[in-house]
Structure formats: structure tokens, C-alpha cells
Amino acid sequence: MNSQRALGLALALTLAAAGCGGGGDEFSLPEGAGSGGAAPTGPAYDPATATASIAGSILFEGDAPEMPPIQMSADPYCLDAGAGTREEAVMVTDDAKLRNTMVFIRSGHDTGLFYAPPAEPVVLDQEGCRYIPHVFTMMMNQDITFRNSDNTLHNIHAFPMVNMQINVGQAIQGMETTDSFTIAEGPFAIRCDVHRWMNSFTAVFDHPFHTTSGDTGDYAINVPPGAYEVVAWHERYGEMTGSVTVAAGETAEMSFTYSEPAE
Amino acid sequence: MSQLKDLLSNLSPAKLGEAIQKSQIYRSVFRVGVPVSDRKRMLVMLGNVFLHLHPVKVRKSGIRLRFTWCMGGITFFLFLVLTFTGLLLMFYYRPTIEYAYVDIIDLREQVPLGIMREIHRWGAHAMVISVWLHMFRVFMTGSYKPPREFNWGVGVILLVLTLLLSFTGYLLPWDQLAMWAITVGSNMARATPFAGYEGPGANLLTLGENIPLISSTSDARFALLGGTRVGEMALLRFYVLHCVGLPLVAGFLMAVHFWRIRRDGGISGPL
Amino acid sequence: MSSETPNGGTPKPAIPPPAKKDPALNISQRGDRLYTDNGLHKWFAISSLLLFVFTVWMIVDDYNREWRRYQRGFTRLSVLQTELDRQAAAGAIDVAAVNALSAEIEAARVRIAENAATLSEVESRLEALNDEFYSTNQAYLFARAEYDVERYDYEEAVANDPENAEPLRVIAENRLADINQNLEDVERLQIAIEETTTELDSYIGERDRLSSERDGLVAEATQLEAAIVTLDPGLIRTSIRNAPILDFMNPSETVNQIQLQNLHYDAPFLQVPRVDRCTTCHLGINDAAKDEWQQPFTAHPRLDVFVGADSPHPMDGFGCTTCHAGLDRAVEFSRAGHVPDNAEQQAAWEDQYGWYLDHFLETPMLPMDRIEASCLKCHTGAGDVPEAPALNMGRDLIRTYGCFGCHNMPGYEEVRRVGPDLTTIGGKLDPEWVKKWLADPRAFKSEARMPKFWFNSNNGGPEFEARNNAEITAITEYLFSRSQDDPLPAAAPAGGDVGRGQALVESVGCLGCHAVGPIPDDPARTQHRRRFGYNLASQGSKTSADWLYNWVRDPRAVWHDTNMPDMRLTDAEAADVAAYLVSLTNPEWEAEAFPELDEAALDEVTLEFLRTGSTGIQAQEALAEMTLEEKIMTTGEGLVARYGCFGCHVIEGFETAQPIGTELTQPGSKLLNQFDFGFLDIEHTRTEWYAAKMADPRIFDVDRVKRPEELLRMPDFGFDEEQVGAIVMILTGLVKDQVTPDMRNDLTADIEAGRGLVAQRNCRGCHEIEGAGGDIRSTIADQGLWPPLLNTQGAKTQPMWLHSFLQEPGEETLRPWLSARMPTFYLDQAEATVLGKYFSAIDNAPYPFIDTAIATTxxxxxxxxxxxxxxxxxxxxxxxxxxxxxxxxxxxxxxxxxxxxxxxxxxxxxxxxxxxxxxxxxxxxxxxxxxxxxxxxxxxxxxxxxxxxxxxxxxxxxxxxxxxxx
Known part of the structure; x- marks a missing residue:
């Protein structure tokens, strides 16, 4: 009797021991499993912290190459409205500064912050059968308004590498179409397929530290204090970079000099 | 209080045991009771169907391991293990070519206590080894000498049956090893004299000039395989032989074998 | 039998005294009984104990499988994850709203309590109404049933016994009146019930609505909480339900399997339906939320294409092993046939899992760099397989390099041999060039498709030099002697301009199939379709301007079977192109001279051929009597047969000769023991063997001692690693699994035929069709000048127009701004129809009859x-x-x-x-x-x-x- 009881007890214990769930402890959840998957957008960037600035000029050395006039005979309206327009690839001011050069920060800004795009849209106008402005910069998700100020058919055909291509036809004078680019991207062209000479260049950024040298050849960008990599980009002469550190309240000077490359 | 004490004392294990042993049910099941005397021991042995197969008394010589190696007993034990594990395997093994191989895989992978398959296989190897050792021992101890020649003959037949059981069982996993081994083995049957169509004398067995009786579809090999090649018919045939036919014959002969030993005075009694 | 029974009967004499007291009967002193021997007890006890221990051990060992450990780990992780989710959900609850609702519910409850008496009265009224409704409705239904009987009786009476019909009619009509009355009652009751229910609802309905609203707010957190309890009901319960033996009832740890009737595993001698048990351990494979969990729980990549319920390969229909191979029924890591991707992973697995390669498994899992091979089982058609770039490249390579010329391969029986026609070799080339070419094609142009037969790893040593040159000379002389040189149709006009020619070649569309010189990789797209036509480098060192002029002017006139279409060049243009091509020379090549023939080496080779079919002595005698010319011809012919040149080239006399290479009908299923690894120290797997072979086809001769005629013969194509991988992918994918038609991707015959023709004529060299192609774009900077994208071509053009366009593309200029021309492909009616049907089929556009009449105002x-x-x-x-x-x-x-x-x-x-x-x-x-x-x-x-x-x-x-x- 005793031995039988002992046997039964041993068997029961065995079964229970075998069934007892051990093991499986070497596994663990991946990082960030609890966050629920939403991409953190980070705290918003406060423009008031941009107490410093980087400023300078884009200089041009040597003689500016001659820009030939554009043949606009394909469209009688353009022949009239855009008479005398020259190509805009290289435009140098009287004091030897290069116009229409993009200047922007590549690194050094806080990438953990969320930079809201400006509410005001960028306007790309078509007047006299050319794009105005010829070079501009914008932020991702910022609206861009294409306006046709000419009384002829234009189309705006943007050629980004990463964003969706845009090709919008505007037949009526005064028409405006609004769109935006959702991904930050380096410089790309915008062309008109009807008038092949028309072109414009833009770049899309995920931060507000960008500008162009415009008509004057000078630029200035307000930034929070820190060390930055500054890049200048010109449609013909390409890219130049420089590094600068700026403290609060100060203005750091950063100028670039381009010249026509020797043949 | 004292009534409680009485009650409790009546419930003591000893009293309880006694009451049980005196009950009608107990006495119906256990006719003889606890064997405390020689006579009772003998009665228990003779009165129980399982025990009465065993001799009441065993000579001391019968437990001489150095004499017997206990090989016969081990063989029989393995036979029982194989029967039991084989029976359990029959629940999960289907002897058709669609299922045989994958059922064996399933037994290994997924069936609870599918380890029965491994035990069955190892047991079969062990049984063949122990059968040979047993034969060797019997020879060495001269236990085949008169009047035990008949038993030796029965033992030889049992050896053949054991090997046949191994042979038929080998095919059942239906893998490459099984199929080709049986192909080789069954091809030997082709060469049987007279009964094999490639053996000597096969074309002597004809009815008249040109009615051959022994051909590839009517010879010993065909009988063994149930066909001309090792296929689904062979598998089924081997399965039936392995699970029913051969064990029955072996069991029958084992009964004869064991009885003969008892009759000749018990295991390893003096000649 | 026993004379003493305890069950009653006559009393028996007393029991004799115990045997112990009688020495004669004393057991331990009689000497022939051993059952009191303690030794026996000892051994019996030990063996019993051992038996018990081993039985318990067996049960426990059999029970403790590794998949249980994984399932427990997964449960634990799931619980943790659910807890995190629950916390997030709980944090997201709008507590204020919940509290407000709770207050409202409480108020409603109070109101109900205040009106308890009225409420119970309404409830009992409703109950009474329901009862009444039940009985009244029942009466109505019974009455209707009765009416059916009575009406039938009446109708039967009218038919068979008209005189006695009238009373029955009356009965039936009365019943009908009853029914109508009953119906009125029923409907009246229904209305009453509705009204009462509405009244009841006015009391309790609001509370219920508020309750359910509040439940809705906390729903997510509550559900997650319940989920946690379901996942992990506690250690005791889990242990009991999963205990050995007891787990037949309701275990939480189970083997999971997917049974597939239509996909088969190749068990010995039969195909059996697959039973995939992978999901026993791979528990998160179909859950997108688990894409970052660690193995084995991680989700499958690209659930939109594989495994997901909405994908083309849902898990329930396809399982796992049909793509990944391995033993489907296994639930243990090594036995399932997991194969590491590289040596580091192998070391990690051996360490972590005790991994070993089960060499009894004929189909171990495919390493991940060969996983595309499985696509080929079902995607057997001519078109590209989506999401399988290496596989597609492999197919294109096989078509381009013509493997099927020497090896029988399924699917390529009708394809033309890939090499040029050698029956007219004398009209184009000269023997010196051919000899240098045979010795090393890639020294002439790096993109040469012709493989190298001599100076390889097994016949490159200095001892082979004379012999190799002799063989090459013999073959060349033989080919030239059999050449039938028809005169060229026209002579090249003088004054072809090289500059114009170059501009033409680079713009008119040649570069869609051809390239000049090495082809740089373009990350934006493939470039292998520009290997369809022979590379144009060094043409000036190869052939004459006359020949090139004739060729580009009208290829078919020179070689009838060519794939090259007609570019519709004017004579002047052709002359320019010829001038340009002939200006491309290879001066280094031209400077080298081929060595003189070594007659002793030639004799050696000739002797080998003479020996077949006769004794050595006879062969020597025959050799002594042969002239040099005869030796060259015999040897040349024999070598062409030995090396199988006719596998790629048309050679006179060998038009119907059998290809010399191994049959490649099911290379992916070839048993491992049938591969000859020789002395090469590589992993003994199929993919490794094929990779080694494709990288250097003679490699398995390393360290072997062989007679020259026994050496391996497959030539060296100079494949780079990517190309080797692509071809190995195809070889691994050609398996003996038979997939039933209902499991294959169903493409209509039209699309199949179209894709085949598109591949055969290399349309994708210029055009992007069905998302792939357009290799020529890498040579054209301006996107506006690219050949058109043929997306929606079927829906776009009218069938008749397309048909005639394909046959005569030069008729009208559609796109005047394009300098590239659509060539004339000499498509016959059938082929043009194939293409028309194809484009229409992929766009689901009607074909060939459409209605172009336009209804308008x-x-x-x-x-x-x-x-x-x-x-x-x-x-x-x-x-x-x-x-x-x-x-x-x-x-x-x-x-x-x-x-x-x-x-x-x-x-x-x-x-x-x-x-x-x-x-x-x-x-x-x-x-x-x-x-x-x-x-x-x-x-x-x-x-x-x-x-x-x-x-x-x-x-x-x-x-x-x-x-x-x-």
C-alpha cells in the first residue's frame, strides 16, 4: 500500500514537473516596443532661439561669361513679351558678386527638433516667358504657388529625384496652382516643356536655414548658435562648402568665390 | 468521547486491512490470500493464469547467470517490448506509400511518446543480438544435446523468424534504405532453385513443352513481394507479416520452446 | 483445485506447523532455493528502480521539445507587449468623459430606482402580453395549418366528388374567417407589445445607452486586459493544461501546422501533400506589428507580397516550405533543414542551437541569397518574375549565352543557337584572327560572349601550350575549308564619315541591344539587355568595311537567321556607320601573332582520334601515312565534335549533332551524391557546387591526373560574381516538384506568348514594358529623347494600326523629336498578332475588333x-x-x-x-x-x-x- 501510494505520488510529481512551464526566458522585446509605433516628431523649433547669423557674399572672380539672348520665336507671344531676355545661367552684379546662388546649412542644426514649414507659400511666377525667381529655396510641405502671368500656355514641369514629379499646364493668364514637395531634396530643375529655354532651380529642405544670394549676391541666414557646415550651390559652377562656428548674438562671415573654370 | 475513540480505532489501517481482506469481493478476486506458507505459495502460482505459466519452483541452477547469461529471458523480454511498442506504433503508422514515410517522420517530430519508434527499432536490433548470443550460449553449454535436439530445432526456426521479422520490419519506414535493402534481399529469391524464375531448374517446371509455370510473375519472389517490384503491395504484405503473421507463428513456437524447457527439468538443469 | 478455500465449506484440518521449524523443509537451509537470497532482492530492486527512472526520463525527454521553449517565450513577450499596449491605451482614455458618463449613468440608475414600482408594473404587463402573444400566434398558425387541410379536401372534392363539395367549402370558409380574426388579434398584440417595450425603454434605455457609450471609451484598454488574461492564465493552469498526457484536452502549447493539398513534398517515390509546421516556432510570421521582434518570432518581410492574407502568396494557401524548402513536417531546428547564409551565421548557430547539417535531407532549406530560385517552380512562363531580379537576370543570361546549346534545358527547345553562323566564315573573317580569337576571346573585346576553351585552369600550363595551339589551328583550318562564301551583296561606297557614323550609332538606337566596349553599371537600371547583340568594340580589327556596310544595311541578306533588325539606314548612313565601326581597332591585338603550328603536338592529337575504333599500332600506321592537310582535317572535325562547337554555331555537317553537355532538366533536384566535388575543398551543397562550376568550369579537375582527352570541356565564360549568382539561381530553381496548374500564377496564353516574344527580340533593350527594361536610357542623357514607355500600349493604340506599325514601323514618323528609330523586325503576321494580343491582354483592352465611332453633340x-x-x-x-x-x-x-x-x-x-x-x-x-x-x-x-x-x-x-x- 505504501509503495503504491509512493509510486502514484512520484508519477504525479513527474508529470507536473514535466508540464511545468520553464524556459523561454532568453527572448526580449525590441527597442521602443512600448511607444506604440508613432514616429516621434520631437519638440517644435522656436525661431526666437536663432540669435546668431551667418552672412556673406558670393563673389565672382574674373570676367563673367557672356549670356546669349534667347530665341523665343517658337511662341509669338513670347517673342513680343520676352524680347531681349538673355539666358540666366550666370548673372554677375556690377560689384562682381554672383547672383542666384543657393546657400544653405547641411549639418550642425538640431535634427531632433521639428521645423514647421512657413504658412506663406513660395510663388513661382512666369512672366515674359521666363520663371521668376530663377533660383529659390523652400521647405518640405511648404506650399508653392505657380502663377502664369503671361497670356500663353506655360507648363511647370519639375524634375525632382525623390519627390513626385509635377507637370502642370497653365493656359490662362493669371492662373495659379498650388502644390508642395513632401520630401527634402537637393537642387533640381523646373522647366517648361512648351518653351524649352525656361528653367528655374529649387531645393527642398527640412529646416529653415536656407536662402539664395538673390539679385544682390549677398545672403544672410539666422541660426541658433553653434557650428555649421555651410554649402553654396550654383547651377553651372556647382557646390562649395565651408564650416563656421557662431556664438549667440554674433554674425559669422562666410563668403564663397566662384570663377569660370579654365578650359 | 469513548465512542469516538472506538470509531477511530476501528478506522485504524490494520483493522481496515483486515476488514477488506475478509470482504466477499476481496475473497472473490484473491482466492488464496497472502501466501505465507509453501502450500499457499504453490496455490497462488497454480491459481493465477499469468503465474501458472511459470514453474512453481525454479532450480538454483536456473539463476546461474554465468551459465545462462539470461539471454533467452532477455530475448523474450525484448520480444514483449517490441510487441508493446509495435502495438502503440500501429496507431500512427499507415502502411501505404503515401503515408508510410511521413508517418514515421511525424512519429519522430510530433506524436507524443513517438519515441516508441526509436525503442522499437533499437529493441529489434537488440533482440537479434540477444538471439545470437542465446544460441551461442546454448551451443557452448551443450544444451542442444539429446534429449533436447528438438528444442534446438525449434530455436533455429525461431531464429529464422526473428530475422524475418527484422526483414519485414525494415521495409516499413519506406525510405531509400528500406526500399533498396528489400530490393536486394528479395532479389535473392529470384535465384531459388526451381521456385525462382532466375534460379536453376525454373524452366524445368513446365506443363508440357511451352507452358511455363515459373516466371517473373509467378515465382517465390513474386509471392514474397505481391508483385514484380517493391511497391505498395510489398509494403502491405510485409506489414501484415510483420505485425500479425510472423508474431503469431513466433509466439506459438515460443510456447513450444518454453514448454520443452520446463518439461526437461527447467532451465539449465543437469543433463 | 485447492482444498482449502476461505469462502466457506467444511472446516478443514489445522495447518501443519510452519516450515521454518522443520529443518527438512527449511528454505534457507535446503540449499536449492534462492528466493530469500538478498542478492536477488538487491538486483531486482536495482533493475526496477532503473526501469522506473528510465521510463520517467523517457517520458520527460520525449516531452521536452525545443518548440515548447519558443512558444513559452513568445507568450511571455506577447504578454509584455500587450501590457505595454494596455498601458498606452489606458493612458489615452479621456478620464473626464468617462467620469461624466459614470455620473450620468448613476443619475439614470437613481431615476430608475425611483420609478421602480412603475417599472415593475410595466415589465409584468409586457410579460403578460408576450405570453398572450405566444398563445394567440400559435392558435393563428394552427388555424392556418388546418385551413390548408380543409382547402385541400374541398379542392379534391370538387375534382372527384362534386356533389359533396359544398359543406367542405363552408368549413374552409369558416376557417378562413377564424384565421383573419386570429391575425387581427396577433397584430393587435404586436402593436401593444411594441408600445409597452418603448415605454419600458424610456426608463432603462437611457442607462443602457450611456453604459455602452462608456464601455466604448474604455473598450481598448479593457480588451487588452482581457487579452493578457487569455494569453497567460497563470502558471498552475498553464502547467496543468500542458502537462504530459493531460495535454490531450486543451493545451496552450501545440504544434501548429498548415496542410496543403496542392503542394507536394517529394518523399521517396511519391509526391505527398505538404504539412508545414514552421509556424510552431515562427509564431509572429504573419503579424506586421512584429517586424522588429527577434528570431524566430519576427514577421516575414514584404507581407504585401508573401504570407499576408491579401498577398498573392497567402500563408494558408502556400505554406512555407514550397519557397524555402526544408523538411516540412519537422519541428526541430536542425532537422527542419535550416541552412546558414554564411560562415559567421553557421558558427553562431552551432554555438547557439547546436546546429548540424542533416545530410539525409535531400532538400535542405535554401540560403537566403538563393531564395528566388523557388519562384521558378510556379512562375515558369517566359515573362519576368516580379520581385526576383537575380532570377530574371539569370534567365536573360541563359538566353544570351545560350547554355541550352550544349545542355538540354526545359523551355529552350525552340530557341535559336546563339553563336553566329560559321558556314560563311570565310566571307567575313581571316584565319589568323580566328585563331587568336579562339585562344582568348576576351583579349579581343572584354564583353566577348564567346567562352574560352583553351588556356583555362586545367589546360593552361606551359605543357599544354603547343597542344592548345595545334588544336586551335586544326579547328580553324577545318572551319575555313568548309566555308561557303557567297559574295557580299554590295560594296561599301567610299567616303563614309567616322564622326557621323559615331553620332548615328549613339543616337539611332543601336545601343539598345549593343554596346561599344565595356558596359558600365548603372544603378538606376539593368544593362544586360545591351548584351543581346554582340559588342561592337574592335570591329575594325576583325572584319572589313564592306562586310560591315552590307551587314548594317540589310542584316538578313547576309545571315538569314539573325536577330538583328533592319534599322532602315540609307546607303550613306550605312557607309558612315561602317566607317565608324571599322575605325574601332585593337592595335595590341593586331600586333600579336599566333604561334606556328607544332606538328608533333598535332600528331599527338590526331593519334587520339585515330585510336578510337582501332588498335594503337594501326593508328600509328595510319598516322604515318597522313599528309598534314589530312591530319588537320581529321583533327579539326574531331575537335569540333569533342568540344561541341555546334551547340552555339551552325557548322556544316553538324546540324543535327547531339549537344555534348550534361542534361540540365532538373539540376535543382540532383542528389548530392551525384556531384563530383573532386579534390576541391568547398561546402558539400548543391549551390556551392554550381557556384564553383560557373565561376571556373574546369575547377573540378584540380589536382587530378587525367589524359588530355578526359579533361573537363565546359568553357570559361568569365562570369562575375553577380552573374554566377544569377545563373546558380536558375539551376537551383529547376526542381522536380510538379506544381499543379491551379497553383501556378495564371497568365493567359496571350500574355505568356507576348512576353516570350518580347524577350526573344529584346524589345526591353529600348522600351520599358510592364515595369522593366529601357536599358538604352543609360546612354541617353535627355529624358525627352528616350524611346517611349509602352505602359498602356494595349489600351492606347488601335489594334489594326499597331499591327501594321509593328510590321512596317518606318511608314510614318510619329515622334519627330526622337533620333532613335524603331527598327523593322521582320515580324510576320503571327508574331505581330502575338504582340497585339499581348499588349491588349495586359491592359484588358478589347482585341482585335473595337468600335471607334464616337457619339457626340x-x-x-x-x-x-x-x-x-x-x-x-x-x-x-x-x-x-x-x-x-x-x-x-x-x-x-x-x-x-x-x-x-x-x-x-x-x-x-x-x-x-x-x-x-x-x-x-x-x-x-x-x-x-x-x-x-x-x-x-x-x-x-x-x-x-x-x-x-x-x-x-x-x-x-x-x-x-x-x-x-x-
Missing amino acids: DESLTAGRELFELAQCNLCHPAGDQMPDRDAADLAPDLGLAAERLRPEWVEDWILDPQAIAPGTRMPAFYIDGVSQLPGILDGDTPGQLEAFRDHLFLTIGNGERAEDN
């Missing part, structure tokens, strides 16, 4: 003209005789062709969103998100405007047919 036609002017289409598009004042490079397609060429429905789709059909097109979009940018006409109604455009295009500009006004 005058208003639409007028609007169309206005739209046309407003959008200023004629700034870029010629329209009939109206030609814009622009360079040809700036023109758009001629709209006058549209009525005959385009399908009307397509034109509407095009104008609505050109970028969707042809991304990068110069056609501007006048509709942004469906909103018209041309307001004022037809009130800016987009569909109306599109129809107006169409009408103007087809009916006003073109002379399309206007449908009858109904």
Missing part, C-alpha cells in the same frame, strides 16, 4: 474647338497641315494621326493625367486632382471637357467616324 464639338485654342495645343502639336514653328526636336506627336492610331477612351485618360501613364512626359497636365484648370468651358465639367477634347481630336482634326445619333 454639336455642343461638345464646339467646346472641343474652344478648349483646343485655350490650351494652345498647336504650340507643340502639329495637327494635319498645321505645323508649329519649332525645331523638330521640340515637336509633339502629330495629332492628325490620332484618329487612326489612338483609342478614344485612352485619349481621355491621357489628357486627364499624362504623368500617370508616362511619368516624365512633356505633356502638361490641365487637370489637377480631377479639377479642370481650363474653366469657363462646359462649366469646368471635367468628363465633359475630356470628351470634348476627344471629339475635336477624332472628328474635327481627324476624320474619325461619328456615331449615329439615336
